[in-house]
Amino acid sequence: MDATLPRQTRLRALRTDYFSTRLDTLVTLGFGLLAAWVLWSLFDWGVLHAVWSAENREACGHGAEGACWAVIDARWRLILFGLYPFEEQWRSALACAVIVLTGGASCAPWFWTARRLAALWVAGFVTFYVLMRGGVFGLTEVSEQNWGGLSLTIFIFASVTLLGMPLAIVFALLRRSQLPWIARTMGVIIDAIRSLPLLSIMFTFAIVLPFVLPGWMIGDKLHRVIAGYALFFACYQAEIIRGGIQSLPGGQEEAAQALGLGYWHRIGHIILPQAFRNALPATINQLVITFKETSLVVIIGFFEILASGNAAYGNSEWNFAHVEVYAFVGLIYFVFVFALSRYGAYLERRMAVAER
Template sequence: METLGKVAALPAAVGTQPHKRPRPRVIRSLQTQVRRVLFDTPLNAVVTVLTATAIAIVGFYVVRWAFLDSAWVASSPAGCAKAQGACWAVIVKNWQGILFGNYPAEQRWRPEVMLGVFGAALVFTIAVNVRNFRLTLGVWLVSLVVFVLLMRGGVFGLQTIESDRWGGIPITIFVFLCSVTLGFPLAIVLAVARTGRLVSARTISVFLIEVLRPVPLIAVLFCTDLLLPMALPNALDPGKLGRVIICMGVFYACYQAEVIRAGLQAIPHGQIEASRALGLGPLQIIRLVTLPQALRLTVPATVNLLVVALKDTSLIVTVGLFDFAATATAAFSGNEWRPFSNEVYIVVALVYLLMTLTLTWLGHSLERRLAKNA
């Protein structure tokens, strides 16, 4: 005890205030920094040199093919034949077909405006950083309504254009947004049912998830497209586009439900006990306490599934809808641009990359914001 007391008393015995000061700033030259990061050990130096060489070699050929030797303007494929590199003329000549598919040419301003609406909704989402969730959700729901009104027409003196003529990038975005809008609430219901105490609800949830998840989406799409019209009376048939959206929404919900369930199960039981002690009912506990925490925990996994759902929209071509990948393919198949499929697919890949990067970037910024709280 004696020694302990002395040790505890030491700092006071010194009698001087600790001299607090700012951390010294180390200013490193670019050269030192490069050396520290890329060449600090012999192994790192070797890896750096090898990687840089590989990038340089690949980069040289890519740049030569894509830019130096490429043809941008050509009225026909023959004009491209002279060029050694890429034939971007296939894009320049066909871009409207690639973006909007079979939509009547004189009405193409409608999908163009629609892309602008989606873009505006995205800019709004980024601007508010999903801080006001209800407003953000509202903006996107309005954009979906605008989509149907504008694309289909038949109102405000617009010529009616049935959904089988819709195509391209607006369809891809629309199907993605609708299936997620439908699927996410369903996923919450399924996850809550599966973790809850109501046996019948749990059974239905487990059955739906475990039956749908192992089946490939393409098979589910086929089944829905063929069976739903037979099962439903004509009046209730939502049409091909509606069937596809329901199918993709339910399929997405099955995966998303398992992600949310993982989040729900990660919430410490003490949170539920504290809620019960406050007198909250079971639905209040889910709505106010466990679900908000579970959704925060599962943002990374959810973004993952959203990216998958976005890319999965390219499967709807199998039931006869022309998404972006399909309209792009149509731009060169069955005509004289056939030799230049690589160029088209590269552009398709870049557009998908842009869309998925936007999603992941939104997810990251949401994560960063949530990390500041809680």
């Protein structure tokens, strides 16, 4: 319900939507009571009777009345940093903060040009990688095999997005090429990759490719998985961008041609900016899906945040606290995904105002 409506109008709409008949009133009250009971039960379990400190671990167990958040107090470093060396975990925390600050800075309208936004994210990603990898500026080198937890999840997501978005633009432009053999070939490639499960692509790039590639092209398994994931992302995003382009009136490009603008000027200054604006909701949705699907890499042996959570309760001391660990990991996913969705809503509002 729109909060800008007058109070009397909102009350009238509320009565009409939820209390117009006896049945509507009973259903509304019934679900309201059920929701209140569920919320109170969660509050009682998660707050009132919870154990918060690892020093009070003896109060936890199968018979405890509340949540055992003591497992988070004792194992949060493992969940957030995974296998990263203990004495170097400040680098992992700082690297995650750099990516978060980069995302926050990209909300500033000053960065809303292709060059500035690309420069910002490339600089943020390079800083992230240098902090995580080390080997320069006096930092101890830590290979990707020892990365884990939240930092590995963010690394995979940022890498896939930075590689996949430009590739998606290229794919979308090739698919709408005026040369039929280029457009049809690109269409077959995009449709073929989109028809495959992401997990099968990850397995192919992680396990099968080393048998068919020359030794100098094999590289690290993590990098191969990111390349496969970026290709998968690019194919889906290419269709989103192509849909945004098709939603534009055809006369705009024809008018640009009549004015003598070249192909890249038409694409870069007229077509793509409007296409991204039209495709913004679907693009944000695709980014949210991409972030959540980073958890699939746990199946092929990477120690991302979900695997770190499994390890946090995977011993005899904390094996009863799996619900609390998954709740904590779920909260982390919620924070990042909710921030992405709110950023998308903010962009939509700004662009709607700009169109007026």
